Amino acid sequence: MDVFDVAIIGGGPAGISAGIYAARFKLNAILISNSLGGTAQSAHLIENYPGFGAISGFELMQKFREHLKTFEIPILEKHVYSVSRENDLFVLNLNDQEIKAKYLLIATGTKRRKLGVPGEANFYGKGVSYCVTCDAFFYRGKTVAVIGGSDAANMGAILLSSMAEKVYIIYRKEKLRGELIWIDRVITNPKIEVLYNSNVIEVMGKEFVEGVKLEDGRVIPVDGVFVEIGSIPECCCAKELGITINEKGFIAVDTTQKTNVDRVYAAGDVSSGSNGFQQILTAASEGIIAIKSIFDDIERSKGKLWTKK
Known part of the structure; x- marks a missing residue:
């Protein structure tokens, strides 16, 4: 079995950028992801990625994928079920095979946060959605x-x-958050009404969604509910490897994207990097920084850690 210099878990902006730079640094790397492109590809419009103007998330991530595939880095579109330590190596269990690597880069991103109210689970796919781009039509x-x-x-x-x-x-709050350009577009759109200081406590309906009930007792008749209340980090194997998670649930990293566990790095939305500013651009840069840090560490340790027997 081949032993890779680094195994990259995750195929979003951080993972793909890491894969590109791993190839450029001539590291023996492998990228493993069950969704090459990540959640970024569900963004219906991206206007802040330099060089592209306005572009959909799917189109941008397609360009990422095409760029990655110009390099000779193996890509496994599979799920990593667990990661363990075997002497100085990390062993990744993909159910039907094992991957061994000297370094690990976790770039697994986030998953959508749920409301956790009655009716939400029952009406998933029947009016409740977590993807506007997928279901708006x-x-x-x-x-x-x-x-x-x-x-x-x-x-x-x-x-x-x-x-x-x-x-x-x-x-639930008294004013919208985020980029002012989007807030301006919302408040000037005649089709959009913002209900401030309001909490949904139930999704209602019979066979399909028919409305939502608010904390103050009001029922708002709607045909569909799109939940956009943030994301939860997909910390993958952090617990089993003893990786420190910060108070917000993200993998804690230093300025080199290194975790508290030797030879384990994290990048992108799963990490505490970039001061918590989660953007495609910052995720990509974190993936690059992590690979550069791994490369530097390997160069420093040549002739010491990986001497062949």
Whole structure:
């Protein structure tokens, strides 16, 4: 079995950028991801990635994928079930095979946070959605609610307003958060109504979603509910390897993207890097920094750690 210099877990902006730079540094690397492109590809519009103007998340990540595949780095589109230590190596269990590597880069991103209210799970796929880009088309001429008040919610509401008849943004605070350009577009859009200081306590309906109940007792009739209340880090194998998780649930890293565990790095939305500013651009840069740090560490340790017997 080949032993890789580094195994990259995750195929979003951080993982793909790491893969590109691992190849450029001529590291023996492998990238493992069950979703090459990550959650970034569900963004309906990206306007802040330099050099591209306005582009969809899917199109941008397609360019990332195409760039990665110009390099000779093996890509396994599989799920990593567990990671263990075997002497000085990390052993990744992919169920039907094992991968061994000297260094580990965790770039597993995040998963959507759920409301956790009655009706949410029952109506998933029947009016409850976590992906505006995927499902907006189904609500042409209908009334929908977007739960949340940051960039994802604001952008989602704008996209929905191009198809739905009416869009509610239901937000628990007194003003929207995020980039001012998106907030301006929301508050000047005649199809969008923002309900501030409001909490959804139940998703209602019979066979399909028919409305949401608010904490103050009001029932807002809607045909669809889009949950955009943030994300939870997918910390992968952090617990089993003893990796420190910060108070917000992210993998704690230093300025080199290194964790508290020797030869384990983290990059992208799963990490505490970039002062918590989660963007495609910052994720990509963290992946690059992590690989440069790994390369430097390997160079320093040549003739010491990996001497062949």
